[in-house]
Amino acid sequence: MRIHRMLAESAAGVLEQVFKHGRVLDRELDTIFRENPKWGKRDRNFVAETAFEVTRWRRALAFLAGDDSIPALCAAQWTRVGLEVPDWWASHPSEIAARELELAGQPLAIRESIPDWLDVLGRGELGEAWDREVAALNRRAPVFLRVNTIRAEVRGVLEWLASHGIEAARVPGVPDALVLPAGKMLPKPLAAEGVVEIQDAGSQKIAPLLDVEPGMRVIDACAGAGGKALHLAALMQGRGEIVAMDISTAKLSELRRRASRAGTRIIRTETWREDTLKRYAGWADRVLIDAPCSGLGTLRRQPDLKWRLTASSLEKTKRLQRRMLDHYPELLRPGGKFVYATCSLLPSENGGQIRNLVERDPRRAIEEELTVSPAETGWDGFFAARLG
Numbered sequence: 001m002r003i004h005r006m007l008a009e010s011a012a013g014v015l016e017q018v019f020k021h022g023r024v025l026d027r028e029l030d031t032i033f034r035e036n037p038k039w040g041k042r043d044r045n046f047v048a049e050t051a052f053e054v055t056r057w058r059r060a061l062a063f064l065a066g067d068d069s070i071p072a073l074c075a076a077q078w079t080r081v082g083l084e085v086p087d088w089w090a091s092h093p094s095e096i097a098a099r100e101l102e103l104a105g106q107p108l109a110i111r112e113s114i115p116d117w118l119d120v121l122g123r124g125e126l127g128e129a130w131d132r133e134v135a136a137l138n139r140r141a142p143v144f145l146r147v148n149t150i151r152a153e154v155r156g157v158l159e160w161l162a163s164h165g166i167e168a169a170r171v172p173g174v175p176d177a178l179v180l181p182a183g184k185m186l187p188k189p190l191a192a193e194g195v196v197e198i199q200d201a202g203s204q205k206i207a208p209l210l211d212v213e214p215g216m217r218v219i220d221a222c223a224g225a226g227g228k229a230l231h232l233a234a235l236m237q238g239r240g241e242i243v244a245m246d247i248s249t250a251k252l253s254e255l256r257r258r259a260s261r262a263g264t265r266i267i268r269t270e271t272w273r274e275d276t277l278k279r280y281a282g283w284a285d286r287v288l289i290d291a292p293c294s295g296l297g298t299l300r301r302q303p304d305l306k307w308r309l310t311a312s313s314l315e316k317t318k319r320l321q322r323r324m325l326d327h328y329p330e331l332l333r334p335g336g337k338f339v340y341a342t343c344s345l346l347p348s349e350n351g352g353q354i355r356n357l358v359e360r361d362p363r364r365a366i367e368e369e370l371t372v373s374p375a376e377t378g379w380d381g382f383f384a385a386r387l388g
Contacts, residue, residue, distance in 0.1 A: 002008070003078065003086050007043055010036070011050035017068050018055060018304050025055055025304035055078050056138060056303040059113040062336075063103060065093035102293055112138055117311055122296075125347050129373075133345055133381065136374035141300035143180040144379070145196040146204050148262050149234045152195045154178070164190060177201045194261035199227050200363065202372040202379035203343075206290070207231040209370055209384050210339045214239035216285040219331050221245050221324075226255030226267070228290060233264040242267045243284075245276065284331045286338065291321045293342035295380025297374065310316050318349060325357045328388075329364070337367070341384035345374075350383035357387075363388070 010032055016022040029048055033039065039047075054073045056062060062068035065076040071090035078085055079096050103111050109119040112134045122130040145168065147157045154176060161168050166184070171177035179201070180186065186198060207228050212218055214237045220229040223244035232242055244267055246252050252269040259267045270276065294314055295305050321342075329338050342349050351369065358364050364387045372382040 002044075003046075003083060003089075003229070004043075005086070005088060006160070007039075007046050008086070008089065011047045011054075012070050012074055014047065014051045015054055015073070016363050019058075019070065019307065021076070023254050023366055024308075025302070027035075029313075037219060050074060050077060052303060055307070057113050058307070059110045060103060060106075061113075063106060063110055064096045064099045065091070065100075067091065069091065080310060108134065111338065112339045114306055115309075116322040118306060118309065121311070121314075122346070126345065129375070132179045132375040133373065135142070136378070137296070137381070138303075139301040139378075140182070141200070142182055142378075143185060144199060144201045144204070145180070145186065146231060147177040147178065148174045148195055148197060148207050148230070149176060150238050151263050157195055161190070164192070166380060171201045174204050175330040177204050191262065194258075194263060197227065197230060197262070198298065199231070200298075200301075202374075202377065202382045203227060204231065205370055205372055206339065206341045206382060206384050207227075207235060207288070209368060209386050210286050210288055211337065211386065212236050212240075213288055217283060217333075218238045218242045218286045218288070219245065219280065219284040220288045220290065220330050221272075222288075222290045222292065222332070223252070223255060223269070224248070224290070225251045226258055228288060229255065229267055230258060230262055230264065231265055233259070233262070234344060236266065236287070238264055238266060240266055243270055243280070245270045245272045247272045277327055280331050282331070282333050285333060285336050287328060287336070289324055289340045290367060291303075291340060291342050292317055293321065293344040294346060295343055296345045297343040297372070300374070300380065318353070321349060321353050322356070325353060326360070335388075337386055337388045339384055339386045341382065343382050345381045345383075351385070354387070 014028045014032060017028045018025050033044055052078050061073045061076040065072040072093055075085045075089060075091045076093050076096060085092050108131055109116050147154045155344060156169055168178040168180055171179050212232055212235050218232055223229050223246045226244055229242055229244040244255055250269055284330055294309055299306055332338060366387050369385045369387045372379055374381045
């Protein structure tokens with residue numbers, strides 16, 4: 001494949017926004033694709049592939065190139081995948097093949113491309129398991145689907161996808177999950193049908209832990225765009241009430257659109273305000289606290305996250321998690337249960353927070369815990385615990 005100048009410069013421009021200005025990679029790509037509607041699939045794939053892989057392997061590519069400038073990183077990535085760096089490009093790293101042999105002997109933080117401070121923290125919390133988890137989080141993530149059981153059964157969806165030329169497979173241990181072959185995507189027209197939702201298999205383990213039943217009152221306290229709220233609606237067979245809360249009105253608007261598409265009418269959205277706890281105190285049978293976290297379990301899909309995360313922002317997030325655990329259970333009626341969940345690998349955000357809560361509040365008892373390891377499953381990383 002010949003590298004076109006406009007596409008190469010566009011990919012470098014995206015990387016500049018991500019590395020120098022802390023922008024979100026997905027959003028930058030969405031923006032540049034909207035600005036260039038005439039680009040074909042191959043053009044978009046080149047720009048996205050370059051941006052994602054340079055972000056994912058930033059430090060390793062800098063070692064190979066002997067230079068951490070964006071042109072050098074791009075050139076090293078293109079050389080690594082067998083593309084010829086054009087004469088007009090600003091950087092032409094030499095001896096990359098020889099330096100590939102030396103890369104294996106470099107520290108983990110370089111060969112797996114993570115910040116030094118994060119490597120020290122992760123190793124301190126996870127020990128030898130840290131190496132395996134980081135390596136797993138640098139593998140490309142396949143597309144997982146959740147069958148919307150309000151509208152379809154798994155077997156029927158497999159047949160439906162096959163009729164459109166899409167071969168999907170079931171995921172052992174996750175009843176409603178399907179996985180597409182590596183590199184395959186779900187076409188937008190099929191996603192718009194509402195028969196399936198794109199949702200990682202690890203994420204699909206969270207909602208069942210809440211142990212909901214039809215007719216219950218449930219609060220999803222940090223609902224975002226509603227992946228888990230939609231899953232809860234399916235588990236409740238479309239009967240009961242779900243209040244999906246978030247501080248983002250844009251995300252709640254997207255949730256309402258998705259709920260309509262999925263054919264569920266039991267989800268009501270609420271923008272989180274200062275008086276929300278007071279208004280809903282004692283209302284819910286179940287509460288899901290899908291807490292803000294470092295997001296380290298999702299690095300396969302968000303490699304830019306590791307460059308935006310800082311030690312100080314992580315400590316701030318942990319303080320927020322603690323406040324949520326102290327106050328959000330007040331939404332429960334007597335005898336109700338809640339689940340605390342994160343997409344982090346760090347025990348200090350996960351079991352450590354739960355055990356600290358139990359020490360502070362003897363009314364709370366841990367009923368069940370779940371840890372999803374990317375190294376063991378090939379899914380994103382998650383933690384969840386149900387407390388009564």
